[in-house]
Amino acid sequence: xxxxxxxxxEINNLVxxxxxxxxxxxxxxxxxxxxxxxxxxxxxxGKSTLIKVLAGVHPKTSGVISIEGKEVDFSTPRQxxxxxxxxxxxxxxxxxxxxxxxxxxxxxxxxxxxGPFGVMQMKEMNEITISEMAKIxxxxxxxxxxxxTMSGGQRQxxxxxxxxxxxxxxLILDEPTSALGQKQQMEVLKTIKRVQRLGHIAIILITxxxxxxxxxxxxxxxxxxxxxxxxxxxxELGGDDIKKLMAGGAEIGDLRDELGA
Numbered sequence: 660x661x662x663x664x665x666x667x668x669e670i671n672n673l674v675x676x677x678x679x680x681x682x683x684x685x686x687x688x689x690x691x692x693x694x695x696x697x698x699x700x701x702x703x704x705g706k707s708t709l710i711k712v713l714a715g716v717h718p719k720t721s722g723v724i725s726i727e728g729k730e731v732d733f734s735t736p737r738q739x740x741x742x743x744x745x746x747x748x749x750x751x752x753x754x755x756x757x758x759x760x761x762x763x764x765x766x767x768x769x770x771x772x773x774g775p776f777g778v779m780q781m782k783e784m785n786e787i788t789i790s791e792m793a794k795i796x797x798x799x800x801x802x803x804x805x806x807x808t809m810s811g812g813q814r815q816x817x818x819x820x821x822x823x824x825x826x827x828x829x830l831i832l833d834e835p836t837s838a839l840g841q842k843q844q845m846e847v848l849k850t851i852k853r854v855q856r857l858g859h860i861a862i863i864l865i866t867x868x869x870x871x872x873x874x875x876x877x878x879x880x881x882x883x884x885x886x887x888x889x890x891x892x893x894x895e896l897g898g899d900d901i902k903k904l905m906a907g908g909a910e911i912g913d914l915r916d917e918l919g920a
Contacts, residue, residue: 665728667692667861668713668744668829673722675708675885682708684885685722690829690861690878695851697864697876704882706865710831713863714746715739726829745827747818749834755807759799762806763788763821791820795853811839812846819850823860830854831863836871848875848918874915 666689675683683705690696698706711717713724715733724731726742733739739746753762760781761768769784770777785802792799797816806814815835822830832851836844852875854860866872872879873893881889 664691664693666690667727669723669725669728670709670713671723671725673709673712673724674720675712675717676720682885683712686882686885686887688880688887688890690863692828692861693855693858694877695855695862695864695875696878696880697866697872698880698882699866699869699872700882701867703884705885706882707833708885709882710746710833710863710865713739713744713829713831715744740825740827743826743828744831745822745825745829746831747815747822747833747835749837751814751818753806753814753818756805758803759792759806759809759817760784760788760802762817763791763802763824765821767825787824791824792816794857795820795823795850797850810843810846812843812850815839815847816850819854823854823857827860829861829863831865833865834867835864836866836868844871845917851875852918874918 668690670689671687673683673686674681686705686709688696688698698709700706708717712719712733715736715738718734719732724733726744731738731742736746752765754765764784769780769787771780772778788802789799795816797813797820806817809817819830819832819835835847835851839847848871851862851864855862855875864872864876877893879889879891879893880887
């Protein structure tokens, strides 16, 4: 599938220690543009530590992280953002009481005029918010509405659209469907598929949900106790060998059809 593609991000022999505790012990994986790479494993497997190292929250102990062939080293989340890593955490960092547009820009508002006295360009910001959300499938009729009035699925889409607009080439999604009802889970999976179809963004999907991984992932890495215990392409792992999965009683084929709609 990727004979002619190079990985957007390459992780080689990544180690993270906290004192004497080894949270990551030589993790290696490649993530390609236009692919969903599912990172699977139980609690304590090292998934959260890995994404926090990639997001600049924790400095790595050793190993190499390269983006577009260039080695990178982060000591702050801002440095990770600046090279194109966008992380959407479970808590989303949204303010439920302020508008969709204010949440979309969140500290990066478009202003005209000097410094702190600049006037926010709300009309332009509203138009950008509507346009960017529509690109990945959510039509917002009123960008002035409080984020608290949006569904959980729409909030996830807002956070994803925001990350992409502000330059994410590598999109890390931390359990994006957890704590959502089944209808909203499917909304979020559709959003991820639309981002994938843009073709230039590499998506790392952290999930506990094997069904969701089977529905949208192209490539898998399985972690256990800080080590990679398996990896492979979706077709190599035989996604259809489990004919029926407990997805609200739905056949996985039916869910696939719904995602394609």
